[in-house]
Amino acid sequence: MTLEEALRELDALQKKISAYDHALGLLSYDGLTGAPKGTAANRAQSTGVLSEELYRLQTGPETAELLQCLEESGAALDRKTQRTVYLLGKSIRQMRCIPVEEYVAWQRLLVEADDVWHTAKERSDWPLFAPVLERVFGTVKRFAGYCAPEKDPYDYWLNEFEEGTDRARCDEFFDALHAGIVPLLERVRTKPQPDCTVLRGTFPVEAQERFSRRLMELIGLDLDHVGLATTEHPFTTSLGSHLDERITTHYHTDDFASSMFSVIHEGGHALYDTGSAEELAWTVLDGGVSMGIHESQSRFYENILGRSRAFSAYIFPVAAEYFPSLRDYSAEDFYRAVNRAEPGLIRIEADELTYALHIMVRYALEKRVMAGELAVAELPGEWNRLYKEYLGVDVPDDRSGVLQDSHWSGGAVGYFPSYALGSAYGAQLLRKMRETVDVDACLRRGDFAPINEWLRARIWQHGCLYTPAELFRNAVDEPFDPGAFIAYLTEKYTDLYDL
């Protein structure tokens, strides 16, 4: 095979992989959005078949020959192709470690687990979910053993979600956060809480939907390429390439802010994915490089921008066009209400200050289950105990506790730390961005273009061309420093609570 032929085949292979990913992603997305309730078994059937076809395509002899040829060409390849070959080779080698029957069974299990989780959450029925979750953790652990027998299984998965991360790095990071956040939260709790009545009322879904579209346009999403749907748990996904992105939200008629910040959060993910350079479409370099960097974007838009005083000043009168009850309040009332720091039960509704504590609970639990120190059956009890210990709250039922998130049923063990890492990355990105962009002035006039351009140039356009660490370092011109996040929180909450 000549190099030219190999490059053509590499292009065709990536397009094939993208198409299967598109189909499998769409099957999953459909299951979470429009599909009737009783169709999971039918979806599992098709998911199983297509996963197997994708598995055989990627692990077959033709692909092996192609990769060998490209790996041998090494230095003759440009940087983009080198990175492509590296990432593709890595993922194919991992896939080869997993027997095909187990790989297919895993894909089918995830369809079933999602289905069972929805019902279990609705009914707050942990015993219904426990046996499925048992199989999820069992498979996750077994696959880590297949792919990296030399590694601790939880370290393996942490590294899958954020290259370069392991328990040691997470422990250190969370210790630093804990040390910074807990004393700050204690000081906050000595102060009176802001009045939150601005957030109370009845907010029709239809008005919230129109407001969602307005927000999406405002933050700079191209609605010709980014769709919106409603689901139990908000999420973002690319279908086939960054040219078709979907975000979802969940409307509560007694709380417009919940969906508002979900839309901005998922919108941040979508900005990142759709910001990939045009030519990366249908390649393995397309879209976000890691979940940590992904969450750095989503949480940047949701919190650092979305929950800022400057943006509140702009968006509050806009929101009042959709929700007339807001007209009795000021933008400052709104700003204070959406930044009320108070330990609660639900991660996705947590304020910036307590949010990382929710993550620490999940991290502690995952680590112990993966190490075999905690049985899946013990998760609800330990969840509730840790919520009391870290956040001081009593969990009334599993729906508001261990069943609240969709990650484990989606097979994503080791994902949660990405949220906290992302929050910390974001604060450092802000510090750097402020050197050249007057962020507050942009937000006060609802102009996201300069902010988006900064992030597009430094983060989005590169897709997966760099490792997360390289990408981040290039973006901020210094190593990762969680201190920026603590400093950001301290400044923000000192002002808000007059500490």
Next chain:
Amino acid sequence: MTLEEALRELDALQKKISAYDHALGLLSYDGLTGAPKGTAANRAQSTGVLSEELYRLQTGPETAELLQCLEESGAALDRKTQRTVYLLGKSIRQMRCIPVEEYVAWQRLLVEADDVWHTAKERSDWPLFAPVLERVFGTVKRFAGYCAPEKDPYDYWLNEFEEGTDRARCDEFFDALHAGIVPLLERVRTKPQPDCTVLRGTFPVEAQERFSRRLMELIGLDLDHVGLATTEHPFTTSLGSHLDERITTHYHTDDFASSMFSVIHEGGHALYDTGSAEELAWTVLDGGVSMGIHESQSRFYENILGRSRAFSAYIFPVAAEYFPSLRDYSAEDFYRAVNRAEPGLIRIEADELTYALHIMVRYALEKRVMAGELAVAELPGEWNRLYKEYLGVDVPDDRSGVLQDSHWSGGAVGYFPSYALGSAYGAQLLRKMRETVDVDACLRRGDFAPINEWLRARIWQHGCLYTPAELFRNAVDEPFDPGAFIAYLTEKYTDLYDL
């Protein structure tokens, strides 16, 4: 290969085909429902790849060997397997006649054509659509030549949508309809029209949506397996198997009856598909056998049941729960209004009497384009001329004319006659059903169970096990007789218009 092995492989092959069909069907469904506007190119990319994979699976040497082994086993196979081998063999032989590049290009063209049609219809922009439609007709004609060079291309496609149909049979059938309908319509037009103000008003989409679900449950659909969405043009599709069925509708806020009858029409399709015997799931025998039989079910529910006096008596007070303005009218007002016979512009809004005339226009046009007697460019002019000739109406714009339907952009040339055949099948099914089921009594109490059970036993459960002609003959114990339809129309409209 032993017969036992071959049967196992046949099962696996059908599951694979179902999974690809699921993925391709879902890509198309998504494009028509939730997908953002600018994503057709991305969808075409994935559709092209997956179509090629499916093509290679079906035309590859392993499948050929399997089919040969099964065909040689002939008499040793049970009836179900014989029919499976026959249908699979036929479709694969046809596929083999089409070069892979052309097959893939066709699948991609359909994604593009649908996208362009939506825009063209919205803007009433025929010149935008014409070049794409040119390519659609060109491909349809070319493929007929590949698959059946001995046949007239339009005959080929008529037979694809309704086995056993060709131009000669259609000509005869439409002549009979024309001879029966036109004089009846002329008599109707000498009479005063019913008052239709019952249908006027403002009907919020949200209330219409709730009413749709009520209708779906009422006619006997299992909402755990049948979903509802909104699209420009209502349709029904199975995804992967009859275990996941989707229907769509289109809401007009000034007209609740339009969506009401779309839901019942599409609901009829869905009852047929989901009524397949359980064990047919993921086989080529699953779902409806032909478009003619399919339309016989959808138009049976929409018109023969849905627009009957007996059902009006039941459903009108129910509709009034959702639409308070109806409370000033009677069920009889409603019955007369939804059966107002008057030539109009839009096929899917036509009454039962004039409906077949809309089909005859399309049939005449398709026939001439396929014979090379009419250029695609001449379609709007001829469309308008024939609407004047057949229906006596002037077409004001292409949006209400040649651009109104989605069939041609979907590649379905030869489909339209199925609607008229289906209407006629339905009248004969009613005549037979009445021998053992008191249809009116069932409808007056909103009880579809006896009707559904009759159709399930005689039509639905059999899937594709029989040819359309065999199936229909077994259902009514006599050959097809369009006279039943003329008699049905004559009786109904004589009563309605006091002829």
